[in-house]
Amino acid sequence: MIRFESVAKSYANGYQALSDINCTVQSGEMVFLTGHSGAGKSTLLKLLTLIERPTKGTIHINDVCLNKLKNRHKPKLRQRLGIIFQNPKLLENHSVYENVALPLVISGCCQTEIKRRVRAALDKVGLLRKEKLFPESLSGGEQQRVGIARAIVHKPRILIADEPTGNLDPELSKEIMDLFQAFNQVGVTVLVASHDLGLIGIMKHRILTLYQGKMLSTGVHFGNNEVHSG
């Protein structure tokens, strides 16, 4: 479960990125986070992944208060999240296999287990045959899928994606969203930031809407306007 309580984030130059954010994402839920560019989507995800700290309010993940989490414990938290970025952020000098294996290497898995899990993750995103290639020889969609494989290889319970389909054509975007949905169906909590309203509208999941740093709506199924309490 992810819970934001009266969260605000302002920067040293006085820019207020987020103010008074209150919302909850239940365990096993899939939620979209939307809003125009500069609405604060990325800031919200940065707070969740401890890239930045809130100026006010508290953030909880599974009853753990992130505000109290010390810097030295950040890596442990991140090891248990699956994070996907708009730019897939792959290691250019490493093969697809090595990229996907990295979270497992960091957490100290044995080689046989790494091999098994990386193959399974690559199979899931349909890139098993490309494990020896390097990111530069892959298309944008394939790179994004490698990023997804890396985010799920350690079987996180929470998947956070920031504009994962931002650079992809509609068909590929749909494929990737379906992939997220498949993870959600096996119990993973999925939080996807996206401004592709057309795509997330047909997915029938709760949508959090940000507007100029404020939470405009915390519970609208884009398709049928079903309202959940936030």
Add this chain to the structure above:
Amino acid sequence: MEIMRFIVANSSNHFKPTAYVNSAQLTWYRRILSQHTYAVSLAIGRISKTPFATLLTILVIGLALALPTGVLLVLSSSQALINKLDNGTQISLFIESTMTTAEVQQLEQQLSHDQRVAKVRYIAPSEVMRSFQSALGIRENAHSMEESFLPGILEIVPAYQKYKSEQIAQFVEELKQLPGIEVAQLDIDWINRLQAIMNIIEQAALLLLILVSTGVMLIIANTIRLIQELYRDELEIMRLIGANNSFVRRPFVYTGLLYGIFGGLVAWLILDFFLVYLRQPLQDLLNLYMNQASVSELDFQTLIILTMIGAVFGLIGSLISVFVFSLKQENEIII
């Protein structure tokens, strides 16, 4: 505390993905071993990406290490030579012509009982004359020369094994005071002067060693800083997916270590090359003073010492780099 709660909260088997295969986690020592192996492979991978720059860095380190080491090696060899020269010096006592043979024999007897004397030999004026004549090539008028023309000599080999040079010099001063001794001569002045020069060179070499060592460490620290800049994106990505500081820094520490080790190896090769180049003139010089001396070769021990010195410098340099320069990167991660 918070992280413990997080782990405990996450360890429930409620969701399918929570069936995290903990048995797949390695035991702590195998995990450390596997992470260090990974760091070494990453370090090798990174330096092999820029072979030319790596080669240059290693050469610079090697040259910097070879310079003071070479000076110190030459000094230690020279020191052995000087000691040998020192020990080869004899004391010559020129006997006044007024001394009778009996008095001289008594003096010889007295000296042979002195602890500071290893050997004493009396060379009579006639014997001195013979060697003087043979040195000059005079044969014909040998007997026409008066024997009293030359003094008798007591030749003393001091006990260098038991006494220091200073004590021997003191002994010479005592000998000068003895009655019937015209001159007591120990020709070590030039050796003392040489020794003084050697001491200065040695001090300078040590100073050079300190300066060069600092230089080598700073070269390594700066090189590692540049590599960190080069791999900045990679480090950010690693941190984002849960790598801690140790995981991110470790490959750089190994990079520094490898630079140091290879630098030490290069230094050894450079010194070896110079030794081969200088072998003949050195051998000629040694042959002048010692019959059975030979120029020593750089052995395996020197190689080990040089690579270890290099490794320590590499380690310190890279640690300086990762701790001083990576601090700024901690909070600069941007999605």
